[in-house]
Amino acid sequence: MTTSAEPVLVDLSDFDAVGILANVILALRANAIERNEDVAATVSAPDAWHRLVITCSSTGNLVLRVRFTDLTVSRAKNVAKALAQRGWQLDEDRDGAAVRQKPGIEATEIAFVALATLSCAGAPSDTRTVTGATVTGTPISLHLD
Structure with missing residues (x-):
């Protein structure tokens, strides 16, 4: 993994979005396990639409x-x-929703779930930024070498 905490760009209308998000998930898991702490990736959204946060525990x-x-x-x-x-x-509180991913599920399968979530209810298929951080707010890289 690189040490750059630069955001990852993902174009939801591009077929490559699945691979990009799968790599983000792999990097997120690697960060959590290597650091032995919980981390999160936040996928941006246009104004008045829903952001997606993917959290990963230190156990992956x-x-x-x-x-x-x-x-x-x-x-x-x-x-x-x-x-x-x-x-x-x-x-x-009915102000949100969550879904747990069973241990061992491939990153690509989770990426498909993430893409379906980002585009549900008519959300625009535009370019989004994905940023990563530890639970204490320290930025992390979501780029794989």
């Missing part, structure tokens, strides 16, 4: 999360419905 287990607090009521309901239909669990 991944959870994908979306919060609805920046969305209109109507859009939040549409996104929540779309995610619930995909097996996501709504948070107790």
